[in-house]
Amino acid sequence: MNSLELRTATAQTDKRRASLRIAERIGIHNISLLVALAILVLIFGTIRGDVFFSSRNLLNIGLGITILGVLAMSQTVVIVAGGLDIAVGAIVGLTTVSTAMAIQSTGSPAVGIVAGLVLGGLAGLVNGIIITYGRVNAVIATLGTMAIFRGIAFIMSDGQSIAIFSDTFRFIGIGRILGLPLLIWILLLTAIVFHLFLARSIVGRNIYALGGNPVVARFSGININRYRVGIYIMSGVAAGLAGILLAARTGSGQPVSGSQGLELEAITAAVLGGCALQGGKGTIIGALLGVAIIGVLNNGMILTSVPTFYQLLAKGSLLILAVVIAEYHLNRT
Amino acid sequence: MQSDFFSLDRISKRFGVVQALDNVSIAFRPGEVLALVGENGAGKSTMMRILEGVFEPDSGTVRHGSTPIVFSEPRDSHRAGIRVIHQEPEIVPNLTVAENIFVGELPRLAGVLLDWHRLEEQTDKVLATFGMQQDMRPRQLCSTLGPAQRQMIEIMRAIHAGGQLIAFDEPTSSLTDDEARRLFSVIRRLREEGTSIVYISHRLNEIIDLADRVVVLRDGRLVDDSPAAGASEQTIAKLMVGRDIADLFTRETWQSGKPLLEVTGLTTNRVTDVSLTVRRGEVLGIAGLMGAGRSELAKAIVGYDRRLGGTITMNGVPVGPNSPHAAIVAGIGFAPEDRKHEALLLFRSILDNASLCVPDRTSTFGFFNRRKALEIVSPLAAKMSIKAPNLDEQVSKLSGGNQQKVVLARWLARQPMLLILDEPTRGIDIGAKAEIYRLIDELAAGGIGIILISSEMPELIGLADRVLVMAGGRITAELSRPDIDEATILKHAMPQSVPSLGGQIQ
Numbered sequence: 145m146n147s148l149e150l151r152t153a154t155a156q157t158d159k160r161r162a163s164l165r166i167a168e169r170i171g172i173h174n175i176s177l178l179v180a181l182a183i184l185v186l187i188f189g190t191i192r193g194d195v196f197f198s199s200r201n202l203l204n205i206g207l208g209i210t211i212l213g214v215l216a217m218s219q220t221v222v223i224v225a226g227g228l229d230i231a232v233g234a235i236v237g238l239t240t241v242s243t244a245m246a247i248q249s250t251g252s253p254a255v256g257i258v259a260g261l262v263l264g265g266l267a268g269l270v271n272g273i274i275i276t277y278g279r280v281n282a283v284i285a286t287l288g289t290m291a292i293f294r295g296i297a298f299i300m301s302d303g304q305s306i307a308i309f310s311d312t313f314r315f316i317g318i319g320r321i322l323g324l325p326l327l328i329w330i331l332l333l334t335a336i337v338f339h340l341f342l343a344r345s346i347v348g349r350n351i352y353a354l355g356g357n358p359v360v361a362r363f364s365g366i367n368i369n370r371y372r373v374g375i376y377i378m379s380g381v382a383a384g385l386a387g388i389l390l391a392a393r394t395g396s397g398q399p400v401s402g403s404q405g406l407e408l409e410a411i412t413a414a415v416l417g418g419c420a421l422q423g424g425k426g427t428i429i430g431a432l433l434g435v436a437i438i439g440v441l442n443n444g445m446i447l448t449s450v451p452t453f454y455q456l457l458a459k460g461s462l463l464i465l466a467v468v469i470a471e472y473h474l475n476r477t
Numbered sequence: 478m479q480s481d482f483f484s485l486d487r488i489s490k491r492f493g494v495v496q497a498l499d500n501v502s503i504a505f506r507p508g509e510v511l512a513l514v515g516e517n518g519a520g521k522s523t524m525m526r527i528l529e530g531v532f533e534p535d536s537g538t539v540r541h542g543s544t545p546i547v548f549s550e551p552r553d554s555h556r557a558g559i560r561v562i563h564q565e566p567e568i569v570p571n572l573t574v575a576e577n578i579f580v581g582e583l584p585r586l587a588g589v590l591l592d593w594h595r596l597e598e599q600t601d602k603v604l605a606t607f608g609m610q611q612d613m614r615p616r617q618l619c620s621t622l623g624p625a626q627r628q629m630i631e632i633m634r635a636i637h638a639g640g641q642l643i644a645f646d647e648p649t650s651s652l653t654d655d656e657a658r659r660l661f662s663v664i665r666r667l668r669e670e671g672t673s674i675v676y677i678s679h680r681l682n683e684i685i686d687l688a689d690r691v692v693v694l695r696d697g698r699l700v701d702d703s704p705a706a707g708a709s710e711q712t713i714a715k716l717m718v719g720r721d722i723a724d725l726f727t728r729e730t731w732q733s734g735k736p737l738l739e740v741t742g743l744t745t746n747r748v749t750d751v752s753l754t755v756r757r758g759e760v761l762g763i764a765g766l767m768g769a770g771r772s773e774l775a776k777a778i779v780g781y782d783r784r785l786g787g788t789i790t791m792n793g794v795p796v797g798p799n800s801p802h803a804a805i806v807a808g809i810g811f812a813p814e815d816r817k818h819e820a821l822l823l824f825r826s827i828l829d830n831a832s833l834c835v836p837d838r839t840s841t842f843g844f845f846n847r848r849k850a851l852e853i854v855s856p857l858a859a860k861m862s863i864k865a866p867n868l869d870e871q872v873s874k875l876s877g878g879n880q881q882k883v884v885l886a887r888w889l890a891r892q893p894m895l896l897i898l899d900e901p902t903r904g905i906d907i908g909a910k911a912e913i914y915r916l917i918d919e920l921a922a923g924g925i926g927i928i929l930i931s932s933e934m935p936e937l938i939g940l941a942d943r944v945l946v947m948a949g950g951r952i953t954a955e956l957s958r959p960d961i962d963e964a965t966i967l968k969h970a971m972p973q974s975v976p977s978l979g980g981q982i983q
């Protein structure tokens with residue numbers, strides 16, 4: 145307790161039950177996500193326990209969510225800042241193509257990786273400039289660039305899948321380190337970086353301020369235009385990273401397949417994780433829990449042979465449900 | 478005691494560790510103005526919210542006569558004739574004045590269309606009752622209005638239809654004296670018509686003026702309920718804080734040094750050709766009526782509003798235009814008037830809010846350092862007696878006055894060379910007010926220049942070395958101590974003295 149003056153009640157604070165304090169640290173919201181996750185695991189475990197709990201399947205779930213995980217975390221940052229980026233799926237497609245083409249023509253995985261990250265960043269820069277200086281609503285702006293980026297990916301690849309024949313590059317997608325797939329290591333690493341950045345760094349805290357109230361942020365000396373552009377660049381680079389991971393996993397660059405609908409899942413995960421679409425609220429840990437829920441749901445629906453079309457229904461409903469719950473919470477506090 | 482009217486019976490309410498109300502009973506009477514006073518966080522607003530049905534009490538009942546009544550939402554209490562005008566106006570900025578006043582009961586044409594003609598007529602009538610025809614037009618968008626005008630809209634919305642019990646939660650905190658007087662005449666008329674009035678204010682002179690009965694809350698408990706006759710500001714203040722309050726307006730030193738801030742010909746969309754100088758250790762007061770452009774001048778100086786012309790220098794060094802960041806780096810701090818929309822991150826903690834402008838001193842290698850932040854903020858919070866369970870409390874949960882103190886803490890932490898305070902004591906209780914005046918004196922004595930925008934005359938007269946009077950976005954007069962007095966200020970503040978009314982032409 146600090147030296148803050150309080151005439152009403154000081155003693156009680158310290159006497160609060162330890163369990164309550166722990167719950168508070170994790171956050172009520174994250175606890176309910178854990179409960180939801182447990183329920184899903186219970187359902188699919190009961191129906192297809194034989195397969196579901198096999199280490200192979202659990203690893204599959206983990207692999208399935210790496211790419212989504214990266215996107216959900218960067219989307220969280222964008223949403224916390226009061227924005228939205230629905231072009232990320234298209235940027236992923238675009239970067240798989242550019243990475244594959246770069247490796248094809250130079251043979252160097254390093255060049256491929258740089259090409260993917262730079263192109264992702266450029267795409268983000270375009271978004272950021274349109275939104276910040278063109279004063280276009282973020283949803284509309286990225287809806288437009290989504291179509292543009294997809295178009296560019298098609299033009300570049302001629303609509304074809306581009307195969308990648310570099311074993312070094314493929315190692316990123318299928319290799320293991322200390323028994324764990326490299327992809328999962330990458331997810332863990334980016335998660336730590338994102339969490340420290342958003343929750344602990346001064347820039348991250350300023351992002352909360354910007355999303356919470358841009359007027360206050362501006363009065364407080366935060367250069368909100370620079371922040372906004374920077375955040376979309378970050379989102380583009382993260383999508384570039386996701387594109388590289390996807391290309392490494394599938395061994396090819398493809399304009400659409402594999403990246404379509406990722407924006408929907410990323411936004412769903414972020415909102416499930418406690419992001420308020422008005423901005424100013426949301427955490428990386430929450431987003432990761434949201435991603436886990438989506439991963440288990442996707443995997444479970446495949447195991448229990450839910451037809452693909454119905455899977456789409458489920459995913460769409462989940463997003464809307466997540467927003468409804470988030471709004472409900474917002475109105476109560 | 479009236480047996481057939483509203484009363485509160487042994488009401489208690491707790492928020493976590495804070496006992497906001499503790500066993501409070503009050504009987505309201507028709508045709509009486511009951512003043513409710515107490516320090517920031519004493520529980521006044523909470524009591525109004527319970528009366529209105531926003532909060533449910535933990536124990537105790539609201540009664541009408543001897544029948545207990547339960548309001549599950551504000552709409553129920555409105556139907557029962559209870560109206561509460563809230564501390565922070567809730568108006569819809571993108572609707573017109575008329576729509577905001579009559580929201581929920583707009584006159585209809587053929588059942589579906591909005592009857593603009595009738596709406597305008599009704600609105601004109603309400604504006605006339607309040608003497609506000611000069612200040613706003615029915616079709617004006619509320620986004621063009623300042624806080625004072627918004628407050629008046631909130632009031633007109635709540636009481637144009639009358640009611641049995643009308644509660645005002647600090648209605649005058651954002652009003653100038655002139656509007657306040659108009660409000661008082663409305664309140665007196667309501668009282669004559671038999672309405673029961675609850676009046677919450679930190680301006681004790683108003684209470685002496687207006688009230689028939691004074692109820693004092695301290696830390697959620699009722700400590701006094703007695704007739705207003707014979708009460709003085711001193712006795713009320715003493716009951717509020719439980720000790721004697723020292724004289725309010727004193728400055729120990731009047732010493733100003735070299736020029737610090739020099740503004741020449743500053744022009745934006747809302748202020749015209751403003752020139753001024755603030756010296757080190759000087760308090761420059763800015764007076765004016767609502768819409769005079771005082772807050773807009775502040776926003777122009779700190780680079781928030783786009784600068785169309787003029788120069789600003791700090792210590793002789795030019796300050797770049799259109800960048801609050803540049804202003805802060807140059808050593809200018811600004812605590813805006815509208816704390817909810819312009820100053821606070823409502824969903825962040827006290828600590829986060831107070832440390833927002835000192836990232837360098839609260840971080841290690843770019844990462845937030847909680848220990849460092851606490852070292853800076855804790856003493857400030859203690860100094861201003863911010864009342865909260867701890868510094869991690871969300872700012873939205875603080876009482877109005879305590880929120881204001883958080884804004885001030887932010888700038889005290891930053892230690893700027895020039896501090897612009899826009900209505901710094903708005904909603905602040907008398908004890909804390911004295912503390913803030915002491916702070917201003919202390920800062921000035923330490924060589925900091927201060928621009929004090931205030932609608933409270935005694936505040937300006939007591940604290941300012943010089944006072945600039947504004948009207949219509951221009952400076953109309955400059956007064957220096959000891960020639961600063963209310964009559965002169967008012968004479969120059971009248972909008973007639975300038976050809977156009979900058980504040981309301983949008």
Ligand SMILES: Nc1ncnc2c1ncn2[C@@H]1O[C@H](COP(=O)(O)OP(=O)(O)OP(=O)(O)O)[C@@H](O)[C@H]1O
Pocket residue numbers: 492493495496497515516517518519520521522523524564864865874875876877878879904906
């Ligand atoms: N929604 C809430 N959640 C938690 N605490 C609250 C909430 N609303 C009020 N409080 C606490 O209850 C106490 C009483 O607050 P209240 O707003 O009634 O004070 P007040 O007398 O109106 O003060 P002021 O003069 O500053 O407006 C304060 O300590 C405040 O922090």
Ligand SMILES: [Mg+2]
Pocket residue numbers: 521522523564646876877878
């Ligand atoms: Mg209050």
